[in-house]
Amino acid sequence: MARSPRKQHASTKPAPPLKTHARGGAADRNRRDALLRVCARLFREKGFDGTTIRDISKAAGMHSGSPFYHFKTKQAMLVAVMEQGLIEGLRKTEAVTALELPPRERFVRLIRTHLDTICAEGNDFIPVLLYDWRSVTPANRRRIIALRDRYDALWQRAVDDLVAAGTLSGDARLLRLLVLGAVNWSAKWYRRSGPASLDEISRAAADLFLRAQARR
Amino acid sequence: MARSPRKQHASTKPAPPLKTHARGGAADRNRRDALLRVCARLFREKGFDGTTIRDISKAAGMHSGSPFYHFKTKQAMLVAVMEQGLIEGLRKTEAVTALELPPRERFVRLIRTHLDTICAEGNDFIPVLLYDWRSVTPANRRRIIALRDRYDALWQRAVDDLVAAGTLSGDARLLRLLVLGAVNWSAKWYRRSGPASLDEISRAAADLFLRAQARR
DNA sequence: CCTACCGATCGGTAGG
DNA sequence: CCTACCGATCGGTAGG
The missing domain is CATH 1.10.10.60 (Homeodomain-like)
Known part of the structure; x- marks a missing residue:
C-alpha cells in the first residue's frame, strides 16, 4: 500500500x-x-x-x-485459472489411481487428495471452476469440460469399483455426484483456523460413505 | 423482445x-x-x-x-431474496420437524424437503444464498446468518438424534456439513430434463447415508 | 412507476 | 510492462 x-x-x-x-x-x-x-x-x-x-x-x-x-x-484469465487448476488436479488424481490400490484405499486417498485440491492454502484454482462456471463464455466451456470429464471419469471408476465390490450400492452416477458434492462443499465452510483439519474431514467423509464395512 | x-x-x-x-x-x-x-x-x-x-x-x-x-x-434486492428464501425454507423445514417423526424418517423427509427447496422450479432463492454469499455486505450478513443458524440447527438436531440412536457415528457437526453439502451440491448438477428425479436423488442420498441399517 | 440524466467505474487499447 | 486514454455500461437519482 x-x-x-x-x-x-x-x-x-x-x-x-x-x-x-x-x-x-x-x-x-x-x-x-x-x-x-x-x-x-x-x-x-x-x-x-x-x-x-x-x-x-x-x-x-x-x-x-x-x-x-x-x-x-x-475472460482469458478465468479460463487459464480453470484449466491450470484442472491440469494440476488431474496430475495429482491420476497419481493416486496409478497406485492401483484396492478400491476402498483408493477411494479414501482420492477424497484426501481432492480435499487438498480445493481447501489447501493457495489452491484457489479448482474452487474458481466450481463457483464461477456461469461466468465462462459458452465458446470457452468446451475445452474445460473435456478436462473436467477426465476428472469425473477417474472418480466414476473409483465409485464403480466400490459398487462392484459391494461396498457401496445404488446408482453409481448418483453416488459419485453425492460423494463429490459433499467433499466439494467443504470448500465453502472449511477454515484453516476451524475445529477440523483436512485429515479429520477426510476421515469423517470416508467413514460416512464406507461405514458398516470391515476395514482392511 | x-x-x-x-x-x-x-x-x-x-x-x-x-x-x-x-x-x-x-x-x-x-x-x-x-x-x-x-x-x-x-x-x-x-x-x-x-x-x-x-x-x-x-x-x-x-x-x-x-x-x-x-x-x-x-444490494437490498439481494438481501431480500436471501431472507425470503430462508423464511420460506424454515417454514417448510419446521413443518417437517413438527411432525415429531422417528429420527430416520425425519431425516429422510428433511432431505426431500431441502432438495425441493433448492431444485424445484422457481425455487431460486436459497441457491442465491448458497452461491452469492460473498456479494452480501458485511453489515447485511448478520440478520441472514441469524436465519441461517436456525436452519442449520434443525438439521443439527436431526443428525444428533441419528448419532444418539446409533444410526450414524462420528463428529455430528462434520456429519451435518457433509450431508447438507452433498444435497446442496445437487443444485449445481440437477436438471429437470436429467435422468434422475428429485425423489430418486433424495432416496439415493438417504440410502447412502443411512445404509446398512434396518429400514423400519 | 416513467423520463431523463449523471458521476463513477470498467475492460480494454495504442504507442512506446 | 507503463502511460494516457476511451467508449460503454453501471447503479442510482430528481422530479413528475
Whole structure:
C-alpha cells in the first residue's frame, strides 16, 4: 500500500533490462504464473464479475493496463485459472489411481487428495471452476469440460469399483455426484483456523460413505 | 423482445390509475414479489455481480429506474431474496420437524424437503444464498446468518438424534456439513430434463447415508 | 412507476 | 510492462 507498484517491481528486478526478456521468455512466464495465482485468489474471494482488472493489477503490483500484456482479455484469465487448476488436479488424481490400490484405499486417498485440491492454502484454482462456471463464455466451456470429464471419469471408476465390490450400492452416477458434492462443499465452510483439519474431514467423509464395512 | 416494456405493463394493467395504489398497497406488494422472483432467477443464473439493474428491469417488464421504487439499492434486492428464501425454507423445514417423526424418517423427509427447496422450479432463492454469499455486505450478513443458524440447527438436531440412536457415528457437526453439502451440491448438477428425479436423488442420498441399517 | 440524466467505474487499447 | 486514454455500461437519482 505504501510502496508504489513501480517500486515493488523495481525491488524484484533491480535493473530491469526492458528489452531483454522477449514475450514468452522465462521471466515473462514467472510473471504470468504469479499473475494467475493472484487471479485465482481474487476470483475465489470476490467472484469473477466482482473482481476488476484494477484489483488484479494492484494485487500483482502492476499498473492497470499491464495484465493485458499477459492475457488478451479478463475472460482469458478465468479460463487459464480453470484449466491450470484442472491440469494440476488431474496430475495429482491420476497419481493416486496409478497406485492401483484396492478400491476402498483408493477411494479414501482420492477424497484426501481432492480435499487438498480445493481447501489447501493457495489452491484457489479448482474452487474458481466450481463457483464461477456461469461466468465462462459458452465458446470457452468446451475445452474445460473435456478436462473436467477426465476428472469425473477417474472418480466414476473409483465409485464403480466400490459398487462392484459391494461396498457401496445404488446408482453409481448418483453416488459419485453425492460423494463429490459433499467433499466439494467443504470448500465453502472449511477454515484453516476451524475445529477440523483436512485429515479429520477426510476421515469423517470416508467413514460416512464406507461405514458398516470391515476395514482392511 | 418485440413488445416494449410500456406495452407489457399496459397489457397487465389495462387502465393503470397511477395514483390509486399507495406505496405499500396490495398492488405494490404483488409487483414487488414478482420483481423479487425475477431477481432470484437472474441472480442464480448470472450471479449478483453479473446481473444488471437493466437485466432485472427488462425481465420484469419495467423501465430501468423502476426497480428502485421497490428496493432502495441492488444490494437490498439481494438481501431480500436471501431472507425470503430462508423464511420460506424454515417454514417448510419446521413443518417437517413438527411432525415429531422417528429420527430416520425425519431425516429422510428433511432431505426431500431441502432438495425441493433448492431444485424445484422457481425455487431460486436459497441457491442465491448458497452461491452469492460473498456479494452480501458485511453489515447485511448478520440478520441472514441469524436465519441461517436456525436452519442449520434443525438439521443439527436431526443428525444428533441419528448419532444418539446409533444410526450414524462420528463428529455430528462434520456429519451435518457433509450431508447438507452433498444435497446442496445437487443444485449445481440437477436438471429437470436429467435422468434422475428429485425423489430418486433424495432416496439415493438417504440410502447412502443411512445404509446398512434396518429400514423400519 | 416513467423520463431523463449523471458521476463513477470498467475492460480494454495504442504507442512506446 | 507503463502511460494516457476511451467508449460503454453501471447503479442510482430528481422530479413528475
